[in-house]
Amino acid sequence: MSHTIYLASPYGFSEQWKRLLLPEFVDALAALGLEVWEPFSRNSQIDFAEPGWAYRVAQKDLQDVRDADALFAIVNGTPPDEGVMVELGAAMALNKPIFLFRDDFRRCTDSEEFPLNLMLFAGLPERDWQDFVYENITDIASPAKALVRWLHSNA
Template sequence: MNLEGKKIYLASGWFNENQERRLKKAEEVLREMGFEVFSPREHQFLEYSYNSQPWRDVVFENDVDNVHKADFIFAIYDETDSGTMFEIGLAYALGKPIFIFHEAEEYCNLMISESLNAYFKSWDQVKHYDWKTCPVIRYEGTVE
């Protein structure tokens, strides 16, 4: 599978140990598969004071710009994060294929379940998915 040059925007929170663990695993797996991965965690513009208006401006614009540039959006849906939800909505509005990784929780929001192209519960599913044809894998569980 040649995914070289395909850009993935990796949407996820990283604000606790579980989120950070999942995000680092996603960065590793997707890069090993050959994707060019944009992970906002790696682009925090440390030259600006965290949470200052200049920092907010540049981080927001950079993240939005990279959603626009991405071929795919891959979102980690466990322990939902409002920024991730915004990025999924933006991707949907732009017509970007959306892939959801949802390892732990047992339900999914209706707006997420109906916007996605494929729903994954394990890294094995991600690794064996046909990224060339991107078949639809619907979420089959309970929606909220």
């Protein structure tokens, strides 16, 4: 059985990012055997010329967060993208496993312990939360990190 993971990211808003950055993440997650739900490609069937498209996109994305087995969020930026933060909050409220990616060296925090807003870490374990935070795309496949351990424990 293939597990689904929602890829929360702002990388679909820019043609450069969509072409160069987004496929790397989709490929890295898919290489683990995950079915990657990337909202920009999943919403490509929506006609953005029709009134009400934004509401339909938001509803579809929220439903995908509900239906996915886990969420992987790219949280670069100071602050990170607000849509990604809402998707993360929804996943946390639904008790979904969450995994964070941040290779942005700038600190964006209200705490000395965490690199981002402390509320993002409420969805991670108190101990070893670092295992759920990825700073390099090659670490996504690391058996020492939480995503691979989650996959093996839910196989």
